[in-house]
Amino acid sequence: MKKMTQAIALSTIVLGALSPTLQVIAETPKIAESPAVTTELSSENVEVQADSNDIASGTFGTAPWRIDSSGVLHIGAGTFSDTPVNQNGLRMSPWYQWSKQITSIRFEGDVIAGNILSNLFDYLANVTHIEGIEKLNTSHTTEMERVFGGCASLTSLDLTSWDVSNVTTIFSFLNGATNMESLNVSNWNVSNMIAITYAFSEMPKLKELDLSQWRLTPLYSAQGVFMGDSSLEALDLSGFDMTQLENSWITGYEMSRFFQNTTSLKVLKLSDKFRFWVTDSVNVELPEISANNQYTGKWQNVGTGSLTHPQGADVWTSKQLTQSFNANAKNDTYVWQPYTISAGDVTVKYVDTKGTAIADDVIKSGNIGEAYTTEQKDIPGYTFKEVQGDPSGKFTDQPQTVTYVYEETKDQSTVIVHDSELTVGEAWQPEDNFDSATDYYGNTVPFSEINVEGQVDTAKAGTYKVTYTRFVPNLFSNSENQGTYSAVATVTVKEAQPVKGGDITAKYVDTEGLEISDDVVKVGNIGEAYTTEQKDIPGYTFKEVQGNASGKFTAQAQTVTYVYTKNELPHVSGTVLVKYIDTNGHSLSEDIVKSGAIGEGYSTEKKDIKGYTFKEVRGNVAGRYTNQVQTVTYVYTKNKSISQVTATPQGEEKDPSASAKQKFLPKAGENEGMTLISFILGLTFLALALFGLTLRIKKIKK
Template structure:
């Protein structure tokens, strides 16, 4: 019975499994049926579309037949209009007949012609706006309505239309028609072309052009000249020229000149290995912010004049890979690159350069029909030209003109033996404080007009090497328009001015000049218009600090009375000392300090009843010439019968290592406001003083001050600096011993000998502890291994017993089953 029941259960399970499989199969089958139905619907839809397309084709053929029957329509004009409509993106017309795809196949009222022709004027065929012309041997259409120029070429890429030595496209259209093609907004190269030979100014003067389509259809592999290709295309914003082959081009001068709105230019694949002329190449591209010229091969270039002139928006330019070994002209090369913070020119080879006129001139000047515009701007702060070889340069006029933010300029290695013109060379370099010209050779210079004009921050200038025997023009050489020249000393004693024709206002505006050296060959001194205030004293047999002072003249008297002999004059300087409260009210009569250049001085504070000094000026002491400003001591009133409403700040002296860790206790200094303080370095065992602070000496103020001495650890560690390797593993007793030993070390009453004995004792104890710790560690490891081995043995026995028990139970089960069968 049981067997039957089991059999029935197995049969039921089998039946249910089959039933489930059948259900799943039906489900899958149903999905396929649905898909088949969908496919059928799509097929029917496609048939309907094919039917509509057939009807549309029929309608189109009917329209074409009607047009052909219309004898009033010129067939050539229709053909031209069709071609024009195909490329007219502005009108969005796709059909060659000007019919919308949604137009009905028949017109109303039984008219076979579609209503689209009569009801949609914008789709009518017109030829009035189409101007036909030739560009060399190529057909060109210009649609004056859509402002589109279409250049027609071959449809066979392997047999392109050959264009030999083509000229300007715009001029060709204008010359053959009374139109203005410069207003064209789009140019399309429809077909394939191969341009051969010189292709000068191809796109020049398309001032409204915004798009060029089909540049990839131009084969330029045999073009030798690309002069001014995109010159004056002032509306272009994007140009991708990666498809152009420039391997044979020799001239790229003015190629992008005047592309004022060009922001994106891809010329990364240009092959410039044959180019000799890159002058004016990017002139006026003031919207460009970055230029990738890393792949430019400039080994044959001889002219780079104006190459980046007026690229005022350019803030990133890498010309470090340029080979300039054959360049002869670099005039105006970086003129008005107003946004460049620096220019890396250390790889420039300038051995053959003869012209560096205005190379870094930061001004612009334009003349147009509406007037003229000029100005300047710059972000350039430093220039290192120490690698320049200027041995063949003939002119450096205006080389750094109006580099107003230039703070560092290295021209110390310049060889100027051949230079003839230095006009305005450093004019308006108003942020330069120093300039090393000791190696300048000016033997052949004929003009130095305005050479140092308005260099207002220039303090010292050594021109002892200058040879001026050929100079004819020194007008405005040191002129300062705002009378703010900071130049302290000027030596023109070796100037030979016998050939100078103009030295007008040469010294005007040098209001802080303190030393002036004149020589026998200086002439027309009154014309130089020296107007420096104060009294000039002749040095004579004395010194600059203690002049002979036989002559005591104003600037006007000096120019009038100087006898033309070599002499040094120093200006007597009077420093005013003021004593004021916080509101600028005078509390005591002013004092004066008088002296000449480089004379030391010290102004002293006064005791003013009822007031306490709170600010001692930084220029209270120094040397005349370093600072000629007034000296002002500031006081605060004492209130409440001697109560001082001022908290005097302390000076805290710190002694630290390089990581800011304190090495010895701080020293705190106190005193009265205005009093001077002085700190000193300490000798610290195992350390060496690394830097002394700038405020090691100073004055007490109302604010707290910190003076930090920094030390560096000696490279050789002493025995006391060594630490036990296992400090972190020592027991608490060891930690306690260390604490005690540290306390003993820090106790001020311990003698050096006793400290050394304690140190030896501690090291000995540490050694014993390490030995004990090592032995203990080995014993512990052996114990752990034995314990682990015991655990592993017990685990193996347990597993074995479980296995035997499982086998026994299995045999017992088999035996019971055999009995049941019997």
């Protein structure tokens, strides 16, 4: 067993020294022309259907896979076989030869991993995203070497869904994932894991890695585990038991390069089971810390302090830490020791108003720049008055003083009440007017110790006096807290103030719901009475009322509708005469006579009269016919003319022939004469034509 162990360790060292990268070949690759391969394990699984444009396709175990034309590796449901071994003895995935063409991975069905998952996605340097990784069941897997080795384009990976309880080795698991920024393996059960060489190496962009829940006991190799993780800031290795590592054939190589180039690592949590396997020539290569104005260049255990203010006694360089820890291994956290300078003390004084000390001083010490706080004390017989100086602040190179000033306690007995007003009907109880009470020393006295005299009748308006009393008997002749303390509260009960109610709107309509008279709106306060009135409306007879004609105002608006029937007056009509005149009263257009049944509505219209501008209307433009003749007069103003030329309105085109046409148009009265003359001449010509035709016919017969 010892020889076998040494052989395994030696092979691991050699592989690690040469390169943490391995190459693998495909198991059953098929070209694009391969027929479609589908599989179904459950209703949730998606079939992987080969396409004529696919780069490649095949089957890994029973799980179909294909690489589409855009570089997506699709993996369908099934069971993976162990990653196959090529003729050179190296494991290679089925899709390795197309590794440069694959840009992303998508699990489209549930997949059960084989015992050996090593090199599954090795050297897929262009893969930026893996979708459905939680569908890969790793519960039976024991070897997971270089599963994501060389995945240089991956930036994040969450593997918390993986069951790795049977995994024994994660050699170079993520080695070379140079763009990885977010990795989550926090909940892994690593109880069977014995080889972790290069597991998380060469991820220079990874700042955080939570391993606080890991309970790990490596047996064979733990080289270069965090090598090259130059951005990693903190590690919790308190669950790493490094006591069981077997000695390699070259002492010190068991953990060689464990922390190489972890130049940002500032916080390291260890346990009494952690060990640094080092020699003078071979060690874990924990980087030395550069001393500056923030850090001393050494590690310090936190002890009873904090991460920012460690208080431990171990103050070591990186080399000293790796060489000295084993001798006194402890459960503690080591941090970069901050550079501090002792500051002047802060003295806290407690005095009365005369400056006499009434309590011991408190001295606070610290380093320059650190924060301090001081506390106000409760001092019997005294009451705090003020603080002089800064009660909190930062230590400086100068001593500081903070002084708390107190006044000697005097009788602070009080009973405080307040006056109030109520409305008739409101509830009241004595506590409502009580504010507070204190005893001699200012301590709060509960209401239960207060005697109340007087009552308030909230059913009746009036002014009521209520006395609140605290009586302290003189039980001891030297007692300071004695006597009677009281206060009187005045409670005024007033009648309830009126509240405006919703309006009452009375409407007057005909049987068709048309308004026949103006609405009447009534206003008042809630609870007040209202009444509405029926109107006498000419041409109509009251029929009914809808709603409450009388009642009380409420918070809501109410409507009362009076309905009327139109009177039948078939032989009675009214007349409206519409006139159009100028400002001198001369008619400009024919009058219009409108007539209709009394009570019916009428409307009149304004005319556009050439040469005149509308000025005003006299009378009701619209209304209802009555038994009286009504007149509506539209008055116009004559337009002014300039040199007998009528201006063309702006924006209208002027007809060039308008003046010529106007020139030859007959004047009023000429048109009838011309028509008569034309008619007589026509008859004359017709008679002459008939006479000539008769003579011609007689001549022909002869």
